[in-house]
Amino acid sequence: MFKKILIANRGEIALRIIRTCKELGIPTVAVYSEVDRDSLHVVFADEAVCIGPAPSNQSYLKIPNILSAALITGADAIHPGYGFLAENAEFSEICAESNIKFIGPSPDSIRKMGDKAFAKETMKKVGVPVVPGSDSVINDVDEAKKIAAEIGYPVMLKASAGGGGKGMRIVWEESEIEKAFQTAGNEAGAAFSNPALYLEKYIENPHHVEIQVLCDQHGNFFHYGERDCSIQRRHQKLIEESPSPFITEEVRQKMGEAALLGVRSVNYEGAGTVEFLVDKYQNFYFIEMNTRIQVEHPVTEMVRNLDLIKNQILVAAGLPIADKPREPRGHAIEFRINAEDPEKNFRPSPGKIEYLHFPGGFGVRIDSHVYTDYVIPPNYDSLIAKMIVWGTDRIHAIRRAKRALEEFKIEGIKTTIPFHQKVLENEKFIEGDFDTSFIDKNINN
Numbered sequence: 137m138f139k140k141i142l143i144a145n146r147g148e149i150a151l152r153i154i155r156t157c158k159e160l161g162i163p164t165v166a167v168y169s170e171v172d173r174d175s176l177h178v179v180f181a182d183e184a185v186c187i188g189p190a191p192s193n194q195s196y197l198k199i200p201n202i203l204s205a206a207l208i209t210g211a212d213a214i215h216p217g218y219g220f221l222a223e224n225a226e227f228s229e230i231c232a233e234s235n236i237k238f239i240g241p242s243p244d245s246i247r248k249m250g251d252k253a254f255a256k257e258t259m260k261k262v263g264v265p266v267v268p269g270s271d272s273v274i275n276d277v278d279e280a281k282k283i284a285a286e287i288g289y290p291v292m293l294k295a296s297a298g299g300g301g302k303g304m305r306i307v308w309e310e311s312e313i314e315k316a317f318q319t320a321g322n323e324a325g326a327a328f329s330n331p332a333l334y335l336e337k338y339i340e341n342p343h344h345v346e347i348q349v350l351c352d353q354h355g356n357f358f359h360y361g362e363r364d365c366s367i368q369r370r371h372q373k374l375i376e377e378s379p380s381p382f383i384t385e386e387v388r389q390k391m392g393e394a395a396l397l398g399v400r401s402v403n404y405e406g407a408g409t410v411e412f413l414v415d416k417y418q419n420f421y422f423i424e425m426n427t428r429i430q431v432e433h434p435v436t437e438m439v440r441n442l443d444l445i446k447n448q449i450l451v452a453a454g455l456p457i458a459d460k461p462r463e464p465r466g467h468a469i470e471f472r473i474n475a476e477d478p479e480k481n482f483r484p485s486p487g488k489i490e491y492l493h494f495p496g497g498f499g500v501r502i503d504s505h506v507y508t509d510y511v512i513p514p515n516y517d518s519l520i521a522k523m524i525v526w527g528t529d530r531i532h533a534i535r536r537a538k539r540a541l542e543e544f545k546i547e548g549i550k551t552t553i554p555f556h557q558k559v560l561e562n563e564k565f566i567e568g569d570f571d572t573s574f575i576d577k578n579i580n581n
């Protein structure tokens with residue numbers, strides 16, 4: 137097992153990883169930027185190293201600083217968490233060259249799945265359903281026109297180096313495609329230094345359902361069911377739950393099998409998420425794979441009764457997965473508590489937390505790095521806490537969420553708590569009748 141793990145991240149996920157390391161008896165090293173000195177991940181780690189000033193590109197994204205911190209503290213593994221360097225193939229390669237185990241998949245897997253068109257092609261080859269379209273990158277607008285005419289409008293242009301909604305364009309008719317091809321290509325070139333695009337049929341108001349996978353080098357390729365992440369605003373997830381209230385048992389089974397077919401074919405190692413779109417007829421299509429632990433992983437932990445971070449660490453150490461998949465139990469829902477003002481277009485609301493009280497009681501889990509008097513810096517994403525509730529079924533989970541949000545007190549800053557309370561009163565949400573258009577259609581802010 138590893139002698140010491142450095143956590144190359146901040147906030148709730150850094151603390152989440154430290155907690156599991158403590159339970160495994162592995163010493164931890166926190167890294168922090170100048171504005172994160174007073175964050176709980178620094179307090180709870182065994183050692184902490186300042187890696188630079190507040191801007192991420194001078195601290196949490198600065199590879200030499202993180203490697204230096206690992207070398208001076210004698211860490212033999214690095215957990216990247218999510219965001220920052222988690223899907224940076226070059227970073228994982230440099231770790232390997234420095235004899236430090238990167239807790240995640242191989243650089244090759246990260247690179248291949250980071251290329252969305254290639255990932256799609258790979259999945260299609262082994263029989264995973266994909267959205268009809270170009271399957272690989274398109275070379276010019278004439279090729280785009282030809283494929284679009286074949287599959288029919290509307291279509292979507294997507295950046296191959298993108299993902300998560302960046303560099304995407306909906307094209308409703310042929311007259312718009314030339315301009316869309318130009319602007320999407322330029323946007324992708326500027327954002328990812330790679331203008332390559334692919335094209336697919338536009339699925340209207342899809343459901344977003346993803347499968348958690350975990351694979352080791354002992355021949356275990358497991359999935360732990362789905363998470364429904366359809367409650368999103370501008371590609372930012374706000375609520376995630378499992379099981380999905382939308383998909384049938386048959387689709388659940390088939391989607392899990394499809395995800396495993398995909399990860400087996402690339403001999404994937406570690407934790408990952410296979411993302412699907414599901415249309416109103418319950419047809420499902422692979423769209424992307426994330427080669428990291430995700431924000432919403434606790435939803436799976438609650439209904440599947442396992443520690444995903446622990447299993448990630450075991451797999452990275454060359455050991456077999458400890459927790460084989462079992463039948464799901466009950467229902468879990470995660471609410472992202474962001475320092476944002478839902479009345480002002482979810483504008484970030486950094487600053488000092490004047491008073492904080494977390495809910496508790498049976499079936500309530502809080503993952504958070506903040507406390508009373510903590511000052512939320514303006515430099516990073518605005519997630520300050522995750523509240524995950526568990527119930528014997530969806531209705532009980534919803535009731536528990538309402539009860540817990542009433543107990544949740546944060547003063548001094550605006551948060552997404554009132555937004556969640558509004559969602560919990562919405563008939564459509566309560567009935568489980570929602571897709572990715574839910575917020576636009578139902579929540580007037």
Ligand code: MV4
Nearest residue numbers: 267292299300301336337338339340344368572
């Ligand atoms: C799509 C789509 C409709 N048709 N692809 C957005 C983020 C990226 N991961 C994929 N996305 C979408 N891809 C086709 N062919 C609609 C979306 C989409 C979406 C997907 C998941 C969750 C929320 C979304 C919100 C708007 C659009």
